[in-house]
Amino acid sequence: AQKITQTQPGMFVQEKEAVTLDCTYDTSDPSYGLFWYKQPSSGEMIFLIYQGSYDQQNATEGRYSLNFQKARKSANLVISASQLGDSAMYFCAMREVQGAQKLVFGQGTRLTINP
Amino acid sequence: DVKVTQSSRYLVKRTGEKVFLECVQDMDHENMFWYRQDPGLGLRLIYFSYDVKMKEKGDIPEGYSVSREKKERFSLILESASTNQTSMYLCASSLGGLDTEAFFGQGTRLTVV
Numbered sequence: 001a002q003k004i005t006q007t008q009p010g011m012f013v014q015e016k017e018a019v020t021l022d023c024t025y026d027t028s029d030p031s032y033g034l035f036w037y038k039q040p041s042s043g044e045m046i047f048l049i050y051q052g053s054y055d056q057q058n059a060t061e062g063r064y065s066l067n068f069q070k071a072r073k074s075a076n077l078v079i080s081a082s083q084l085g086d087s088a089m090y091f092c093a094m095r096e097v098q099g100a101q102k103l104v105f106g107q108g109t110r111l112t113i114n115p
Numbered sequence: 116d117v118k119v120t121q122s123s124r125y126l127v128k129r130t131g132e133k134v135f136l137e138c139v140q141d142m143d144h145e146n147m148f149w150y151r152q153d154p155g156l157g158l159r160l161i162y163f164s165y166d167v168k169m170k171e172k173g174d175i176p177e178g179y180s181v182s183r184e185k186k187e188r189f190s191l192i193l194e195s196a197s198t199n200q201t202s203m204y205l206c207a208s209s210l211g212g213l214d215t216e217a218f219f220g221q222g223t224r225l226t227v228v
Binding site for chain 1: 146148150155156157158159160163165171173174203205207209211212213214216217218219221222
């Protein structure tokens with residue numbers, strides 16, 4: 001069964017707009033961690049932000065924030081004031097204690113920022 | 116800086132060949148991972164290792180095996196390469212713990228002809 005689901009294969013956004021990338025997950029483990037990575041066309045994987053299942057507040061890192069809704073099992077990435085350099089593939093990922101902490105990813109969302 | 120190095124950037128192999136993809140990390144990380152990346156399918160976990168000589172199957176282990184004889188090195192082995200194993204292969208490593216980020220290599224684009 002798919003543990004991480006990203007339902008938006010592609011998104012197109014105007015520069016300077018905010019964008020939300022969706023991620024839902026499936027786990028019965030009370031202790032888990034959620035990650036977002038960016039993959040530009042160069043292919044490197046860049047870590048963006050982390051949210052722990054017991055964290056009381058939504059994680060933020062600069063222009064990135066994570067809208068964590070535990071009851072709905074969603075962990076959406078919000079990028080404020082988008083820039084042309086934000087155009088990339090974005091992947092949501094999860095680690096669970098019961099899974100020996102292996103890291104599993106979703107299908108990804110290709111974000112394109114238009115000038 | 117953490118460095119994860121994959122031995123080849125591009126590789127072309129023939130059907131039926133035994134293929135070795137090597138990955139080395141220099142930060143004493145406990146965990147190492149092998150993924151394959153295909154358009155529309157994201158990153159799919161092939162195998163995972165949490166210690167020397169310890170391994171766990173990921174979501175798509177069929178046709179692959181792994182070896183971790185030393186902490187810094189994690190090898191992916193295609194016992195008999197097939198055309199459906201043509202893909203981008205990514206290696207990653209991390210410390211133990213739920214909140215530790217994974218660091219990725221540059222990827223190996225494998226083509227099986």
